[in-house]
Each structure stands twice: as structure tokens, then as C-alpha cells.
Amino acid sequence: MKTLFKFKSKRQRYNFDTAAATPLEPEVFKAMKPFFETDFGNPSSIHREGVIAAKAMRQAREQVAGCLSVKAEEIIFTSGGTEANNLALLGVARGYEQQFRRPGRIVAVATEHRSVLAPLSCLASQGWEVEILPVNKLGEINLDQFKRALKRPTTLVSVSYVNNEIGTVFPLRELAKLIRLERKRSQQAYPLFHTDACQAPRFFDLDVRKLGVDMMTLNGSKIYGPKGSGLLYCRQGISLQPQILGGGQNHSQRSGTENVPALVGLSTALSLATKQASVSNQLVTAARDYLVARLKEQGSGLIFHGALTNRSPNNINFTVPGMEAEWLVIQLDALGFATSTGSACSTNHDHDQHVLRALYQSAAPAESSVRLSLDKEVTVAVADKFLAALDLIMKRPS
Known part of the structure; x- marks a missing residue:
């Protein structure tokens, strides 16, 4: 794909793709560093190095628990958000099957991350009823539609806290209240409530007691x-079958030897x-x-996706009519701005336009969309530089 501008190695870079990845905070690296060098022990070992690593792991677990207002033993460290989502969905499903000797039913939302939708597709192929x-x-x-979905016996509900592509913030407290009412009506422990909250910690309250969720994924x-690095909060008492067996x-x-530097950094x-x-x-x-x-003032006819109020503070998602999103991302990259055409957690970007299709059905824009997810250090001056770069691109013939 042709680039209009030359890449310059000394050009200042701006990260407008923090929903995909963020740089390591200096304080985080400082906390991690000893466990790469001197305190490298296996937490399961009983010698001095192992004891130091085990203590660090225990403190990290307690620190995370404090952030979420939960018990330390309710925190399961994972290799990231994808693994944590798989553990929540498949772990609950296998626990339910073991208890009731039959598949159950799961309710989720069409715009969920692929690490939620893919396990659900797997479960559907194994006899589970999945309502999207x-x-x-x-x-x-639609809350009324959500209520109707709960009228049928349901094992698990999975709704993200913040959508990773268009930034929509879902009303977890209201959904949790409806789920509790259904449990009370049916006199059952189900449905359980899981949320993928990977995009939430930078901006929103994570107090599990207030949110009312039973499981939460973080990255x-x-x-x-x-x-x-990632984790799954899983409320004590939930039957969760492990997906990785070992020690x-x-x-x-x-199971698996704990990645102490990563979990210390995560906490x-x-x-x-x-x-x-x-x-x-x-x-x-x-x-x-x-x-x-x-x-909007530039008058380029941009189409913005998602709500402009009830959304994550760092998220902007738009389409430029007649301009391929991937081409625009490449031009912005050459001018120093890292942006995205969607979820960087999927290597198949054509396959991962499911969010736009969920919004517009057959009317989804053929050009796809550009996602901006702003860094915490973004300023008006940086914003103006981005606007100037975009204006320059749009004035150049493709």
C-alpha cells in the first residue's frame, strides 16, 4: 500500500493506540526489575530466593485485591485478558456441566471482544445455547431485551465494561441488579455475571461490590x-474448572510457574x-x-461511531467516506501517529470488523474505521498536531 510521506526515524511519535498497548510506567519497571535480576526465584521453592518471590507474589495479589475490594484468594493471575476471558467462560461452563451433567445457556453482547465470542462459538458447537x-x-x-433474555434459565452473562473498539460504557450496575432479581425469583445461584474490564481501569471505578459482578477480567x-500479564477475579464459591493443569x-x-515480574508489574x-x-x-x-x-469543524464528512457521551474518555472511532481506514492509518503512521483500524488483538482485521457490522448490519461502512485511543499525556497541542497531520493527508491525492 502506497505511502504519501517518508518515514523519518527522528520524527516524534505519538501513541493514539493505547487501547492496543501502553508503554511501561517507570514506577512499574522499577518494581519489576529486581525479579529479573536478584530475586529471580521460583515461588514454589523453599530456599531464600523462592521465599522472596513467594512473598512478592502474595503482596501483589493483596494489592490487586485491595484495588477491586475483594479477597486475595479470589485473584487468579493469567497471561493476559484473552486467557482470563477463556478461563471465565470455559471454566464456568465445565463446572456447570460437571454439576448438572448437561450444557447450559450463556448470554453475551454482539460487540464483545473476540476472546469472549470465540469461546462462546466453541461452546455452541458443543451443545450450549448462546444468545448474542x-x-x-x-x-x-436494550435493557428490556436484556430482561427478556434472563427469563429463560441462564448459566452465565458476559458483558464488557468498556468496548475496546468504540468505547461504549455498559451499565454494569443496572445489569447486575437485574441478574440479582432473576436469581431471587428463580431461587438459583445462576446466572453468574462476568465482565471483560480490560479497557476500564484507567478511567472507571473497579470496586466489585459496587459493580455487582461475579467475575472480572483485567489486562x-x-x-x-x-x-x-492479566488476571481473573472470581468470586469465592463459584465452580470454576481450570483450563491449564499441572502443579x-x-x-x-x-497451573504453571508464576511470572513474578509480570504480576508485580501488573499489581x-x-x-x-x-x-x-x-x-x-x-x-x-x-x-x-x-x-x-x-x-467536525474540518468539514470532511467524517462519520463517528458509537455514543459521544456514554463512552470511554480516550476513544474516538470514525470513518472517512471514500477513504480506506487501513490506508489512512499508514499515512498517519508515517507522520508520527500510531492509530488503529480496530482491535489489535486480532491478526485478521477483516474478520474483526464485527463491531461495525453489529452497529449497522448490512449498512456497515465499506471503508472500515479508524480508532483513536488517547494517551494519558495527550494535550491540546498534541491534538492540534494530529489535526494538522490529518488535514495534510486529506489534501493530498491518494
């Missing part, structure tokens, strides 16, 4: 923590994110709103 709720053109679900690489680490729910990053969430929400929202207003 549609969304409107803003990416929101370190989205919050200025290390890649390959019985993580309370026998996820540190999560602690920083929760402390800064309120301020970050205000600052990044202001930058986003400024960018959206200026983009």
Missing part, C-alpha cells in the same frame, strides 16, 4: 503495565491506574472532546 444480544447504532443494549498491557498454582485454578500498574482514574477521566475527556469538535 444486538446493539443499537450507538453500541448500546496489564492496557494500563501501562507489562504485556503477558496446582493459583489455588489450583491456573503496581493497577494500583497507579485506580488512584489516577478520576483525574485521568477528566483530563482525557477534555482532550477527546476538543478533538471531536475540531474534527
Whole structure:
């Protein structure tokens, strides 16, 4: 694909793709560093190095639990959000099958991450009933439709906290209330409520008691923590069958030698994110709103996707009519701006336009869309540089 501009190695770079990955916070790296060098022991070992590693792991688990207002033993460390989502969905499904000797039913939303939709497809092929709720053109679900979905016996509901592509924020508290009412009506422990909250910690409250969820997925690489780190909060008492068997680490729910540097980094990053969430929400929202207003003023006929109010502060998603999103992303890259055409967690980007198709059905824009997910350090000056770069691209013949 042709690039209009030359890449310059000394050109300043701007990360407008933080929904895909964030740099490591210096404080996070400082916390991780000893466990790469001197304190490298296996937490299962009984010698000094092992004891130090085990203590660090215990402290990391307690720190995470404090951020979520849960018990330390309810935290399962994983290799990332994808594994945590798979563990939640498949783990609950296998636990249910073991208890009731039959498949159950799961309700989810059409715009969920592929690491939710793919396990659900797998379960559907094995006899599980899976109901995928549609969304409107803003990416929101209909609460009445959600209520109707719960009228049939349901094992698990999975709804993301914040959509990773268009930034829609889902009303978890209201959904949790409806689920509790259904449990009370049926006198059953089900349905359980899982949320993929990987995009939420930088801006939103993670207090599980207030949100009312039974399981929550988090990912370190989205919050200025290390890649390959994640966790699943799983409320005590839930029958969760492990998907990785071995030495019985993580309370026998996820075997394998623990990645101590990664989980220390994850816990540190999560602690920083929760402390800064309120301020970050205000600052990044202001930058986003400024960018959206200026983009509208440019008069290029941009089509914005998702709600412009009930969404993550860092998210802007738009289509330029007549201009392929992938081509635009490449031109912006040459001018120093890292952006995205959608979820970077999928290597098949054509396959991963499912969010736009969920919004518009057959009327989804053929050009796809560009996702901007702003860095916490974004300023009006940086926003103006992006606007100038976009204007330059749009004035050049493709």
C-alpha cells in the first residue's frame, strides 16, 4: 500500500493506540526489575530466593485485591485478558456441566471482544445455547431485551465494561441488579455475571461490590503495565474448572510457574491506574472532546461511531467516506501517529470488523474505521498536531 510521506526515524511519535498497548510506567519497571535480576526465584521453592518471590507474589495479589475490594484468594493471575476471558467462560461452563451433567445457556453482547465470542462459538458447537444480544447504532443494549433474555434459565452473562473498539460504557450496575432479581425469583445461584474490564481501569471505578459482578477480567498491557500479564477475579464459591493443569498454582485454578515480574508489574500498574482514574477521566475527556469538535469543524464528512457521551474518555472511532481506514492509518503512521483500524488483538482485521457490522448490519461502512485511543499525556497541542497531520493527508491525492 502506497505511502504519501517518508518515514523519518527522528520524527516524534505519538501513541493514539493505547487501547492496543501502553508503554511501561517507570514506577512499574522499577518494581519489576529486581525479579529479573536478584530475586529471580521460583515461588514454589523453599530456599531464600523462592521465599522472596513467594512473598512478592502474595503482596501483589493483596494489592490487586485491595484495588477491586475483594479477597486475595479470589485473584487468579493469567497471561493476559484473552486467557482470563477463556478461563471465565470455559471454566464456568465445565463446572456447570460437571454439576448438572448437561450444557447450559450463556448470554453475551454482539460487540464483545473476540476472546469472549470465540469461546462462546466453541461452546455452541458443543451443545450450549448462546444468545448474542444486538446493539443499537450507538453500541448500546436494550435493557428490556436484556430482561427478556434472563427469563429463560441462564448459566452465565458476559458483558464488557468498556468496548475496546468504540468505547461504549455498559451499565454494569443496572445489569447486575437485574441478574440479582432473576436469581431471587428463580431461587438459583445462576446466572453468574462476568465482565471483560480490560479497557476500564484507567478511567472507571473497579470496586466489585459496587459493580455487582461475579467475575472480572483485567489486562496489564492496557494500563501501562507489562504485556503477558492479566488476571481473573472470581468470586469465592463459584465452580470454576481450570483450563491449564499441572502443579496446582493459583489455588489450583491456573497451573504453571508464576511470572513474578509480570504480576508485580501488573499489581503496581493497577494500583497507579485506580488512584489516577478520576483525574485521568477528566483530563482525557477534555482532550477527546476538543478533538471531536475540531474534527467536525474540518468539514470532511467524517462519520463517528458509537455514543459521544456514554463512552470511554480516550476513544474516538470514525470513518472517512471514500477513504480506506487501513490506508489512512499508514499515512498517519508515517507522520508520527500510531492509530488503529480496530482491535489489535486480532491478526485478521477483516474478520474483526464485527463491531461495525453489529452497529449497522448490512449498512456497515465499506471503508472500515479508524480508532483513536488517547494517551494519558495527550494535550491540546498534541491534538492540534494530529489535526494538522490529518488535514495534510486529506489534501493530498491518494
